[in-house]
Amino acid sequence: MTPHTRPRYAPDPDSIPASPGPRRMRFARFGRISAVVMLVLSVVLLLWQHFGMNRTIRIDAHSPYRVQISDDRVNGGASVARLVRKDGFLLLYCRIATSYDWPFCEMSIRLAPAESGIDLSRFDTVTLALDYDAPGSRQLRFFVRNFDPAYGKAKQEGSWKANEISFVPALDGAEKTIPLSSFNVSAWWLAEYRIPVEHAGPDMHRVPQIQLSTSGLKEAGEHVLRVRYIAFHGKWISREQMALLLVALWVGGALLALLLDLHHLRQRLRRSRRREDELRSLTKALQLENKVIGEMARRDPLTGVRNRAGIRDELLREAELAQQDSRPLAVLFVDLDHFKQINDKHGHDTGDIVLKQFTREVDALIRQGDYLVRWGGEEFVIICPGTPLDAAAQMAEKIRTKLAELSWHDGLVVTCSFGVTVLGNESIAECLRRADAALYDAKRNGRNRVEVRTP
Numbered sequence: 001m002t003p004h005t006r007p008r009y010a011p012d013p014d015s016i017p018a019s020p021g022p023r024r025m026r027f028a029r030f031g032r033i034s035a036v037v038m039l040v041l042s043v044v045l046l047l048w049q050h051f052g053m054n055r056t057i058r059i060d061a062h063s064p065y066r067v068q069i070s071d072d073r074v075n076g077g078a079s080v081a082r083l084v085r086k087d088g089f090l091l092l093y094c095r096i097a098t099s100y101d102w103p104f105c106e107m108s109i110r111l112a113p114a115e116s117g118i119d120l121s122r123f124d125t126v127t128l129a130l131d132y133d134a135p136g137s138r139q140l141r142f143f144v145r146n147f148d149p150a151y152g153k154a155k156q157e158g159s160w161k162a163n164e165i166s167f168v169p170a171l172d173g174a175e176k177t178i179p180l181s182s183f184n185v186s187a188w189w190l191a192e193y194r195i196p197v198e199h200a201g202p203d204m205h206r207v208p209q210i211q212l213s214t215s216g217l218k219e220a221g222e223h224v225l226r227v228r229y230i231a232f233h234g235k236w237i238s239r240e241q242m243a244l245l246l247v248a249l250w251v252g253g254a255l256l257a258l259l260l261d262l263h264h265l266r267q268r269l270r271r272s273r274r275r276e277d278e279l280r281s282l283t284k285a286l287q288l289e290n291k292v293i294g295e296m297a298r299r300d301p302l303t304g305v306r307n308r309a310g311i312r313d314e315l316l317r318e319a320e321l322a323q324q325d326s327r328p329l330a331v332l333f334v335d336l337d338h339f340k341q342i343n344d345k346h347g348h349d350t351g352d353i354v355l356k357q358f359t360r361e362v363d364a365l366i367r368q369g370d371y372l373v374r375w376g377g378e379e380f381v382i383i384c385p386g387t388p389l390d391a392a393a394q395m396a397e398k399i400r401t402k403l404a405e406l407s408w409h410d411g412l413v414v415t416c417s418f419g420v421t422v423l424g425n426e427s428i429a430e431c432l433r434r435a436d437a438a439l440y441d442a443k444r445n446g447r448n449r450v451e452v453r454t455p
């Protein structure tokens, strides 16, 4: 065997996978690293969401939004509103007249067409930088109007949902920040437009307009509203969305880890099945080879009939059975006459051919339960279970005659001598010795004959 060859039944080392131990450890380490990365990523995203991701919409005198004013004259009142842009301020001058029951002045800022609006749903607060001079109550109302075709009409501003907050601006015009979650839908709007309950809550998905209004119980006189700016503050991603994103990330990661683990397990199962199959076929091949080797050891390689070792067990068993059941067991010794001369005259190969022809012929003449054994050289034994001495002698005679009359290889004339006996109350070895002695008688008495000895 050269160093580059391997035993026939040894499994191919390439087909044997590396031990799953290190793989599994690598996978566990990869899992730990991924968990740490996810943890760090989660913290970074949370901090970023908290301190960054800011988004602002600022509305002031310089913004391109259209600003309009209105007053109660539309309802038959006498209040007069006037809009002035000055020093970067939006100024609403309002003279309230109490001739009408609900006097008001209003500043409306158009942010976008009704159909598109501005989505303020992801904004958290609104900062109002304004001051308000009024003779009595300084209460102001701030409206964020939302359009939705489910309850309003695009061309009818009044039908846009009135998300409202009432507040008192700081005296010095300081900024006031109000959470958008504090807004409510105005009761008068709900009543006027008969809004069903499913649309009654605050909604800022599509805001075309915001409004500042003095409406409420107002004292007559000059009211001045100075707007520096209005700013909506929000996050590009809300805290809830971030939480959802992180949960999805972790669930996805866990699922991925599970799938990978499952995949690894399947691979390991496949590998171990393959190895099991290889081992099984290896065992099978070895068993077969053992059987073949065992069989070869029990057979004569030239003729293929059993040899002495090959008949040993059967012979002992047949002898035991015969003695137990008082059944006859015949033993015939057969020897080819002057075989040495065939070898000497025609060569060893011809001798081999004759031996093979002999076994073929005899095998065809004996019964199925009989055994033909090459005892050694040109000497054979036929074991015939259940055959009494006279039947064995007849059988030997029949075989002898057939062989003598046979047309042998190369026109040779081949005869055989027989020694016949049956097993008596003795060991099988003694029986064999007697058959051998009978054969010796046949040789001595002229060959090509059958001699019988009784036990």
Ligand SMILES: Nc1nc2c(ncn2[C@@H]2O[C@H](COP(=O)(O)OP(=O)(O)OP(=O)(O)O)[C@@H](O)[C@H]2O)c(=O)[nH]1
Pocket: 302, 335, 336, 337, 338, 339, 340, 341, 343, 347, 348, 349, 350, 351, 352, 355, 376, 377, 378, 443, 447
């Ligand atoms: N060709 C061949 N010859 C064998 C084989 N086994 C034994 N022999 C030969 O068989 C011959 C047996 O010779 P002997 O024992 O003198 O017996 P014989 O010539 O048959 O004479 P008798 O038995 O007295 O008739 C020897 O020459 C052996 O070499 C074999 O497998 N092949």
